[in-house]
Amino acid sequence: MTTEPAPVLRLEAIDAGGTVVGAAAGTAGEVVAGPFTVDVTTGPPSAAGLVDVTLSVAVSAPFTGHLRLVAAVADAAEPWWLIPGLFYGENRPADCDRRFPRFEAGADDPAGMVSDHWSFRSDRAATPAAFAWGASGGTMIGTDETSPAGPTGVGLAHRGDVAEVHVVFPFREDPVTYYGSATPLPATSATYTWGPGGRVELRAVVATLPADRHAYAPILRALHERSRPLHPVTPWVTVPEAADIAAEGLVRWHYDPDPGVLLETVGFDREVTGGDGRPVDRQAMHVGWVSGIPWAYALLAHGRRTGSVPAVDAATRVIDFCCANLSPSGTFWGRWERAGGWTQSWTPIRGGLHARTLGEATLFLLRALEVDERATWAAAARSNLDVVRDRQRADGNLGSVHDAADGRVLSWAGASGLTWIAAFCSAARLDDDGSYLAAAVRAGEYYARFVEREFIHGAPEDVDLAPTSEDGYAAVMAYVALHRRTSDPRWLSLARRAADWMLTFRYTYNVRFAPRTPLGVYGFATRGGDQASPSNQHLHAYGLVCTRELAELSAATGDPHYRERADEALDCFRQLLATADGELNSYRGMITERYYQTECFQPKGMVLTLSHAWSAGVLLLACEQVIAGAGGSDG
Structure with a gap:
């Protein structure tokens, strides 16, 4: 006491x-x-x-x-x-x-x-x-x-x-x-x-x-x-049902086979906007983060498990398209736009590519290679790994914004390079000389200062240098990956500290909503959802991205708390899923990005009526990890 x-x-x-x-x-x-x-x-x-x-x-x-x-x-x-x-x-x-x-x-x-x-x-x-x-x-x-x-x-x-x-x-x-x-x-x-x-x-x-x-x-x-x-949370559907709904949403609403992309947003209302949705649907795809390879990987894993040919074909085509179009600097591009093709990230720095987005795309490409070994994917992964490793500063900083044309590091500020640690650690099969792991260790030492200071920032492209829940996810994934590769207790300690910080963003109670608001009508329980950031004050589901890592952290520490918190997040976001067309004023498989639990952007109790590729993708990822045995919820 x-x-x-x-x-x-x-x-x-x-x-x-x-x-x-x-x-x-x-x-x-x-x-x-x-x-x-x-x-x-x-x-x-x-x-x-x-x-x-x-x-x-x-x-x-x-x-x-x-x-x-x-x-x-x-x-x-x-x-x-x-x-x-x-x-x-x-x-x-x-x-x-x-x-x-x-x-x-x-x-x-x-x-x-x-x-x-x-x-x-x-x-x-x-x-x-x-x-x-x-x-x-x-x-x-x-x-x-x-x-x-x-x-x-x-x-x-x-x-x-x-x-x-x-x-x-x-x-x-x-x-x-x-x-x-x-x-x-x-x-x-x-x-x-x-x-x-x-x-x-x-x-x-x-x-x-x-x-x-x-x-x-x-x-x-x-x-x-x-x-x-x-503050109970009651999921609407089981984990396998949620996986099926999310996968259908990616294929049915976000996948465009020409040229092979996962469109970032799709409007709930298809009548006002027209069948093609172009007046409201975002005709663009990031290579990672809000679209692209991470969620294509989740779709690939789901398709292989369930035998869904459409899911496998869509996932493969998206990853193929990203890997076939590297920037002149040797990394992926930031995003693709229908009107202009491949281009930079959402950064005001001209020609800039955001390190977190590139690192996340590379990490999940490496995971896709574990499911489907393809030479073109391996070559793209190696190119990304090599050029970022070679840009690493002597103190371990991997850079935050990179020039798409010549590879110069345009900004060293913040901790957005954290995601590259997990990517380097996951490249063991390609790490012939051990240089990828060495880069991860140097970066782990450098970025530890952000975790120890209790202020990690810079992960999302659109929030600049603000602290965000996404910085917490990146740190957890990075230090769990380092511990997985090295068994060094220092990395486990940092992983635990990062997870504690990440969980400060996770709601521990159910917000009370007015009974006639959408969230009030449906009895949406907020416990387990994450505040996106002090800048973006809405609940989001991106914390599901490290479901596997939180379970791994619990196993390594003998502390069930982290796995339990991962389970409650998955419970939270198995609510408010449209199981059939017409439910929730949307269509089956459409999943919102924003749940407005407070007065910010929209009145409290509303939801954003756009389906986001990452929202379906991260739910699918967590479900597939749990089904594969990496998480604890059996719902």
Whole structure:
């Protein structure tokens, strides 16, 4: 059991306009803060150090406003923050092109979304909790998404050398509201009128933390274990049925045999757009990531297992097309467009190819070679491996953006080269001189700094240098692969640390939806889904990409937690699948990319009415891995 003392707490009364009208410190007994009289009760610390706090709130006259519970840590001139899935350290690096909330000490630039204080609605967080660290220790506070006073909020603030985290009943969003755009919306809040004649019972949880930033891991695991029995997830279909639906979606809706591509997006509505869908369907294919070889590989594995000739033929043609069209620099291209053919990645750097996309395509090409040995595929894999190995910097950095024409590394920033580690480790049959493994080891040492700092960023092409769940997947796959090849315990330790960080993006509870929204009508359970990133605040299924690696990590550590979390993700995304044309206002096999669990991009409770190739592909991949014995769910 932890010996850390419980944090010192402060209660604040905030009026409807956001002004603090009363405040008082107190961890037990009766506390008066402005209009509130609060009986504060704290329980004994749990084995993980969690202290339950109950607030019994009364008022003598009606009051419309908020009650905020604050925990603070001193010696925090340079604080570190974590709100799971939502806020990581400074959150947005100063040189990140994408604009979303950023912390900076002493800053007050709401229009630029740079501030020294932030408050958010809780459903933006994968776990409604906020962590802060100073030089010698940290603190944490959390609550449930909803309360008797309405939807809750979480947040942070920096005052001199003091870092504060809070929960607030009901929520306030301050200094502005982020809605997915570079232009913020005005600050918003839920409203609640506290009335006399009774008490409102509110609950929170707090903890005192050591200086190690990774101290969040046992706390979040304990909160997940508390939450799991209260937030069930019921898949709609079995794993084999889900595989069949996803494979049909790839072949029926995304595959175009001329020239042999998996179109990235397909609209649910085929009547308004016309049969060919061209006004809304994205007539393009990335070589990896949102389309291309990874999902063709999943389709190939499915086709071989089930004897589906159409699936095998489609998968083979897509991989053939990618392998037959390498860039002048020797790697794959970034993406193909119907109007212009093969071209660069989604990067503002002219002629740039994104390292993560190239690495993921190469990794899954190597896996495809395990299913179907083809000389042209092997030659393409070797070309990609050779040129990226030869570009590696002496310190192990593999580069983030590469020039399509001459192979120069155009950017070394971020950690997008992580995916190449798994690719190099998977190329054992082609590694005649051991140079691929040597490159993987050097890269593993270099990128370890991102994992150890608890800030991994740069993986998706469209989110620049923001921290994302996809960075976590890449790190897990990289360090599990290194351990698989070398049995070095250092890599296993880094794999575990990376998995803990990745799981901060995974929802530990079921968001409450309005009953007439699509997600509310269908009872969609969010536990197991991942926040895409602090910049893209929607749930997505990309975490299924490392189903195999999480199972392998559990086997190597003897800790079932990681495999269980992989299973719950697969449970989550076996919901909301159209099993027949017309269901979910779509067609069988169409699978959305975005589930809107909070107010960002779209109103909470909606879904994006586009099927994405990667959404079907990653579900198919996880199902095939589980069926092959790499995962644990037998649904």
